[in-house]
Amino acid sequence: MxxxxxxxxxxxxxxxxxxxxxxxxxxxxxSGNLQFAHYIQASEGEGNGDGGLGDLYEDYNSTADTSSFPKEIIQPDSYRLVTRYSAVGTQNYVCNNTQWALDSANADLFTQPGQILAKHFFLDTPDSFGGRPTWKSNDGSQVTGQVLTKVVVDEKSVPWLVVQRTSGSNTGIFGQVNVVLRVKTVGGIAPSSSCVAGQTVKVNYSSDYWFYSANKGTSDMVKLxxxxxxxxxxxxxxxxxxxxx
Structure with missing residues (x-):
C-alpha cells in the first residue's frame, strides 16, 4: 500500500x-566531453571581411587546460573559472586618416550551436574607468572591462587578451567576474590595405572567452x-x- x-x-x-x-x-x-561547432565565419586571409569562410570544430573538455596558453595570459591559481564560452562575431574597424583602427566588436557567445547564452559588444562611451568591451549574459548581468594584456599568438588573427573588470553587475553570472580572457582567436584582424577617413569594415572572427572571479568562493560542484x-x-x-x- x-x-x-x-x-x-x-x-x-x-x-x-x-x-x-x-x-x-x-x-x-x-561537464563531459562535448563536441560542438564554432560555426565561424572568419576569413582565411588577412581580414578582408568576406569570402573564404569556413567552419571550425573544437573539442571541449570539462577540464580548463591552460597549459598551452602564453604565460602572460594565465591567471593566478587563486582565481576561479566562472564559465567559458565560444564566440562568433565581427571586429569592427574605422579608418582614421589612412589607417584602420578598432572601433568596436559584436559577437554571440555559446556552448552549443544555436544556443546563444551571452552577447559581446562595446559601450558607446567608456565607463568611468575607461572600459568599453562588454559582455552581457541572458540572465541580465554584464561586465565591462579594459584591456590589460595583449599577446599575438597568430599574426593572421586578433591577439589573445586579458581584460580587467572596470564596471558591471553585482549579481548574476557576470556579476562575479573580475577578469575576462579572449583566447583561441581566429581571424578578425584589420585589412592591410589603405583606406579613406571615415570608412568602416567588419571582419569576421571567432574566439573563446574565459571568465574568472578573483574570489575563489564556493564552486558550482560544491553547491550541486x-x-x-x-x-x-x-x-x-x-x-x-x-x-x-
Missing part, C-alpha cells in the same frame, strides 16, 4: 530537482553536492514518516 505512494512521492521530488537552473550551471561549460544532499535528506525523512504510520 505504501510502496506505490512512496515511489510516486520520490518521482515527484526528483522531477522538481533542477540544480542546473538553480545555480546557473546551464551557463557553464558542459549540497543541493543533492538536501534532496537525499528530504527523501529519507519522507520514508521514515511513511513507514512509521
Amino acid at each position: 505504501f510502496i506505490p505512494l512512496l515511489i510516486q512521492l520520490i518521482s515527484a521530488e526528483l522531477a522538481s530537482f533542477h540544480p542546473a537552473q538553480e545555480y546557473g550551471l546551464s551557463n557553464s561549460y558542459d 553536492t549540497s543541493s543533492a544532499t538536501r534532496l537525499s535528506a528530504g527523501l529519507i525523512a519522507l520514508i521514515v514518516v511513511l513507514f512509521s504510520q
